[in-house]
Amino acid sequence: MPLSLHPDVTMAETEDGAVLLHQRTGRYWQLNRTGVLVLRRLINGDSREQAANKLVVQHRADPEDARNDVFSLVDQLRAAHLVRES
DSSP states (O other): OOEEEOTTEEEEEETTEEEEEETTTTEEEEEEHHHHHHHHHHHTTOOHHHHHHHHHHHHOOOHHHHHHHHHHHHHHHHHTTSEEEO
C-alpha cells in the first residue's frame, strides 16, 4: 500500500538526503540519500518489496538486508507519525 507524508510533516532536501519536520511536535528526523530514495519510491506507489528490489539493483545490496532495511525504515517512520498509508 502506498505511503504519504503525514499532513503535519514537511520534507526539505539537504546535501546528504533530507530532513523531515513534524510541525505539530517540532521534532526533526534526518534521512540519508538512500532513505530519501526509499521514501520517494514508496510515496510514488512502490511496495516495500519493490523499493527493496530497487536498492538491490541500484546499490548491489544484499536482497535480505535491503528488505529488512526498507521494512525497518517504514516501521520507524510510521511509529514517529511521519508517514501514513494512503
